[in-house]
Amino acid sequence: MMQDQPAAAITEVRVTPVAFADPPLLNAVGVHEPWALRSIVELVTDSGEYGLGESYGDAVHVQRLRKVGAELVGLDAFDIARLRIAATETLAHDTLTGGHGTSGMVTGTTDLDRVFAPLEVAALDVQGKLLNVPVTTLLGGRHRESIPFSGYLFYKWAGHPGDGRTPDTAEADGFGTALDPEGIVAQAEWMVERYGFTALKLKGGVFDPHQEASAIEALAARFPGIPLRLDPNAAWTVETSIEIGRRLGGTLEYLEDPTAGFAGMAEVRGQVPMPLATNMCVVAFDHLPPAVAAGSIDIVLSDHHFWGGLRRSQELAGIADTFGLGLSMHSNSHLGVSLAAMLHFAAAARNIDYACDTHWPWKQSDDDVVEGSPFTFAGGSIAVPSAPGLGVTLDRDRLARLNRAYEDCGLTARDDTTYMRRFQPAFSPSIPRF
């Protein structure tokens, strides 16, 4: 029965930036660049097992990950508390700037929680592998065996304007143009047919709010009863938010970040019938007390990538539960390591109350760093892995290919705005816009 005490001294932390083809998805600050950037963390231990984490791919973020990772060498992968202390100490002397890794809409995250997250996930992965239990067990067990996701709809161009270097995703992404309600409904049909989603989310903040409201109404007519969400990424004024919120009363499951800030959200919240969700005005633990005090939100979108990892996300879940907030999940473009971590967290969270977001359908299926095709949608849900750790294995050929794509693509930070300005020089990401 009794085995040797598991040992897992960290011998190396490898951080590999990777890039994969991303379609031209439109949002309030511009358009997705042709390449989505990520970083893959390998936490190598003297046990013969390694752990995996995944995070943003901005060069500054990668630098921070490597700097903190180097300080973890020699520490025990079984002692996440000690690892976090080391990360805290290292980042206390950090002089780098920037590196939030997101598009400019989620910039208030803390360096510590954002940098530590993939390292913590990797530590949990190696712990699970060595103990032969899935990460969910380390998080306290499973409230559900499969995780429902929402179909994430975007206004989009057919493909990236060709320049000889960018991938043409017009065919590859399986769906072409979507610039009006009809296009969004057609995109939803394509997604629901392929993945079986039972909830739909539209990324808004792109066109006139009434056009976007019409798209939601068209979705409601085409998919009666399906939960719908609209996320204009704070592109609206308080007045517009109230106007559109009232128009869509009874139609939206929730309205996500219609406007910016605690006060603006609170004002809107008092005058629209549906719950308000956020992954913009509350993206760090420090934001919770003022948001709760102001009554700004009903639902907080978790995201272990900036909420400090899986255990810190459990703290967020506990806060949401205690303070009467709903809990859902935000997503950026991501690969299979992140998806595995998202599944384990969502399974262990008592109070994930809504289908989670994922950009997964917008990724080419062989663009990944994990072996095989471990994830399959059934009825819009994915089964939680039950193999030890995260339940995914690194495919080094794929990792090398996506790393070459990173080196070749020339991008070092996500910047949807500058890319958009190549095609629309007058584009401004200033909010509120409508």
Add this chain to the structure above:
Amino acid sequence: MMQDQPAAAITEVRVTPVAFADPPLLNAVGVHEPWALRSIVELVTDSGEYGLGESYGDAVHVQRLRKVGAELVGLDAFDIARLRIAATETLAHDTLTGGHGTSGMVTGTTDLDRVFAPLEVAALDVQGKLLNVPVTTLLGGRHRESIPFSGYLFYKWAGHPGDGRTPDTAEADGFGTALDPEGIVAQAEWMVERYGFTALKLKGGVFDPHQEASAIEALAARFPGIPLRLDPNAAWTVETSIEIGRRLGGTLEYLEDPTAGFAGMAEVRGQVPMPLATNMCVVAFDHLPPAVAAGSIDIVLSDHHFWGGLRRSQELAGIADTFGLGLSMHSNSHLGVSLAAMLHFAAAARNIDYACDTHWPWKQSDDDVVEGSPFTFAGGSIAVPSAPGLGVTLDRDRLARLNRAYEDCGLTARDDTTYMRRFQPAFSPSIPRF
């Protein structure tokens, strides 16, 4: 490297009520009875390992533990989420009343969190034993290797008035009468000499508040610079709380529950210089939002016995950290299984900001259910066990002896007030008293 997937189907949940000698410690609702009641939970699995938990010993609470325990048979001890769901479902049909297990000062705890706590601790213990890791590893690692405790001072009688059935603890507890500041200082000297405590707490609410303030001042004079706390268990009016709070400004590390309720505590808090702590107005997650909104408290006293176990206590710790509350730890009279669990939680909590409470010095050293004497104070601190699980082993002879004491003592619920009235028939536990 890879072992078989650990399996731990629960085959039986044994709940054994036990009693051990308790000195006549005075408090706002009466005096400790001659016997402290506890329950010992054994979570037996088909793996050959069992897990231990400890909780209150009230007969109604024991009934609930057995009822919920029976519903856990057949479930996996590695899936705490599933165990909690089963407990939730069982207690949804609970028709028992009472059973909070405490003295009448901590009655607002929830049945689910209170009943599930020892079962969760026992599940973590068996997980740790099977995985060969201490419970701290399952909780995310260690922020500290030893846990500082405060010396818990009580006004007390020399011994229980003899009635032929109650144990005479006058000599056994090593300390006699303490009914005035001099007695409290002498008791503190005895405690500090034996255990090395570097913080002291006085249980108040017993005598005139100015006498108790004098006792604190006498302690400050005798032990300059030592952190001091006073806990009148809400026996004071708002006015008295402010008067005494101001008198003890600069002397107390914190004042604990001077008065009752969110509003009263908030009023006192605004007018005294020291932080206010509580284990009375905030003893369940539902109490946190109104306490935060009212600004009632600075410090919340954790106690895994009523906060739902160790993982739920981690949620509490996360809430405290996020909402700017300090975190300390409350104690009732307890045995070694509880102490082990308290140590593991305190080691894994990022933000235990104060020496924790324990009644340990008031217990006879061989009154326990664990083997040997695994806990030693050094400088007021106890080392966190590093053996698998909780790191304690059940001593069945001791368990049988303490179970016989439970059966023989005739007590079925803690009731300090009725016991006090045997000697002071006019005693009233009504608050505020001063």
